[in-house]
Amino acid sequence: MAGNRDHLTQADVDDALRVLPDWKYQDGLVTVYKTPTAAEALALIAAVGEIAEQQNHHPDLEWRYNRVHLRYVSHDAGGTVTPRDIAAAASVSEAAAGLGAAAQPERYPEP
Numbered sequence: 001m002a003g004n005r006d007h008l009t010q011a012d013v014d015d016a017l018r019v020l021p022d023w024k025y026q027d028g029l030v031t032v033y034k035t036p037t038a039a040e041a042l043a044l045i046a047a048v049g050e051i052a053e054q055q056n057h058h059p060d061l062e063w064r065y066n067r068v069h070l071r072y073v074s075h076d077a078g079g080t081v082t083p084r085d086i087a088a089a090a091s092v093s094e095a096a097a098g099l100g101a102a103a104q105p106e107r108y109p110e111p
């Protein structure tokens with residue numbers, strides 16, 4: 001069944017997050033990146049978009065002036081977290097670091 005395609009257990013996700021300090025689990029992999037200016041937030045958005053197209057794996061993304069909110073789940077696994085989300089988050093973390101963006105996962109809104 002498509003919905004069960006390779007989703008990770010919570011323990012797997014917790015293990016992966018140990019090396020992904022920019023992110024937290026909240027019904028998906030979520031984070032907020034803060035940049036010095038709105039223009040730099042836009043540059044981060046462009047980088048996230050490029051990664052999404054390269055990996056064919058797309059986040060929910062919200063631009064809030066100098067902050068970018070991101071959430072990764074796998075639609076093809078019923079909205080659960082899969083290795084594709086982990087890989088995308090790792091790529092975004094790398095791009096964000098290169099752009100001088102500060103990770104603030106604690107600021108991602110509670111449901």
Ligand SMILES: C[C@H](O)[C@H](O)[C@H]1CNC2=NC(N)=NC(=O)C2=N1
Pocket residue numbers: 056057058059072073074075076077
């Ligand atoms: C048809 C296209 O390849 C699929 O819809 C891709 C596109 N991007 C995607 N992004 C995410 N987050 N999950 C998916 O299952 C997914 N599937």
